[in-house]
Amino acid sequence: MTVTGEDSEIGADPLDPPLTAPLRRDLNWHQVQSMSQSAGYREDPVLHAIRATAAIRRGTRMTKILSPAQVAGHLGGWLPYGFCYRSCDIAHLREPQDLALLRTDGATDGQVSFALRWRAVDPLDYEIPAAPAHPGLAALPGHSRVGAMVLGTGFTPSADDLIPEYVTAGFADLPLTANAQILASVPGGDEVVLYTYQPEQHGWLRLAGPRWRSLLGEIPGGSPDREYVPCTASGTARLVGRIDDNEYEAVADPPGEFRVRALTRAARYPVQTLSRRAEQARWRGADCWVLQRDETWARLRLLHPDADTISATGARCYERGIYESWAAVDELSDHHIADIGYQI
Structure with missing residues (x-):
């Protein structure tokens, strides 16, 4: 965080605008930190103004702290979803025990901390977990x-x-951007890039050198000997672009490149429009993402979990903020494919 006087001007990376607070005699750092931890300040305009400075831009680096089991899931094809952070806001947390406090599965053990890092395609893909x-x-x-x-x-x-x-x-799944990374933080503060995502091949290329390959053994099913790990799941959301009247599956490489997904470089034309496509439905009064389905059953995730919708659907919490349930397909209403359009 950057602390400033009311009239200060700060030069910063436009993709990672700093979190700033207008400190003064009657508003010091300890007061701001205390306000951020108190439910009594949820509607406080000063705290809202401070929070609003932590903006997401197209291309902002985002990070989600992972458990080893979650790393295995992402290597298999999971997409970014749920709670996450701007990378610049947690850059000062270098030790595994500090980063582990940001994990979404409730555990804080382990000598190594893992993370998924990607770039934001659009600010509309992110929300503040508050009213x-x-x-x-x-x-x-x-x-x-x-x-x-x-x-x-x-x-x-x-x-x-x-x-x-x-x-x-x-709490949507977001399509992975090109060159997303899976990282490890080790005691002493070193950050190691283990894998980088290859969108055209839908797989992960190992970048960890010989010194760090033992870290891959911490991942369930991981192997230090595999140079390339193909994703086995297709993902529940994808990017779609158009060129004239033709529609193509697309790849995002923010902040400036949005192209046709193609194995050959010559066919990776820039798209003229871009949208995120996913499946939605309504069940027992709750709006849900449809993550999996066959002819009989569907796995659903609540868009806006609260006590009433959790009670009505019997949804189970799998990680922080993520509530999912199974439902009979014939009980779903307003079942449709949602296209969330971006301005490019």
Whole structure:
């Protein structure tokens, strides 16, 4: 975080605008940090103004802290979803034990911390886990959640730091951007890039050198000897672009490149329009993403979990903010393919 006087001007990377607070005699750092941890300040205009400075731009680097099991899932084809952070807001956290507090599965053990890093395609893909987007999250009781409580202020629970948190919009799966990375943080503060994502091949290329390949053994099913790991799952969301009247599957390489997904470089034409496509439905009064389905059953994820929708659907919490359930396909209503358009 950057602390400033009211009249200060700061030069910063336009893709990663700093979190700033207008400190003064009657508003010091300790007061701001305390406000961020208190439910009584959820509607405070000063705290809202501070939180608004942590903006996401097209190309902003985003990070989600992972458990070893979640790393295995992403190597298999999982997409980014749920709670995440701007990379610049957690860059000061270097040690595994510090980063582990940001994990979404509720565990904080392990000598190594893993993370997924990607670039934002558009700010509309992200929401603050607080009112008005998610007013019910902060009211959920402890027995129905996994991981740290949601404060409703837009900041993650912390005794020392001021860390703004985001969720993917409606807890959606977001298509991976080109050159996304899976990282490891080890004792001593070193950050190691283990894999980088190859969108045309839909797989992960190993970048870890001989010194760090033992880290891959921490991942369930991981092998230090595999130079390339193909994704076995196709993903529940994808990017679609158009060139004139033709539609193509697309690849995003923010901030400036959006192209046709093609194995040959000569066919990777820039698209004229871009949208994110996913399947939605409504079940028992709750809006849901359809993650899997066959002729009989569908796996659903709640877009806006709160106590009422969780009770009505019997959804189970799999990680912080992620509530999923199975439903009979013939009970779904408003079942459709949603296209979320981007301005490019």
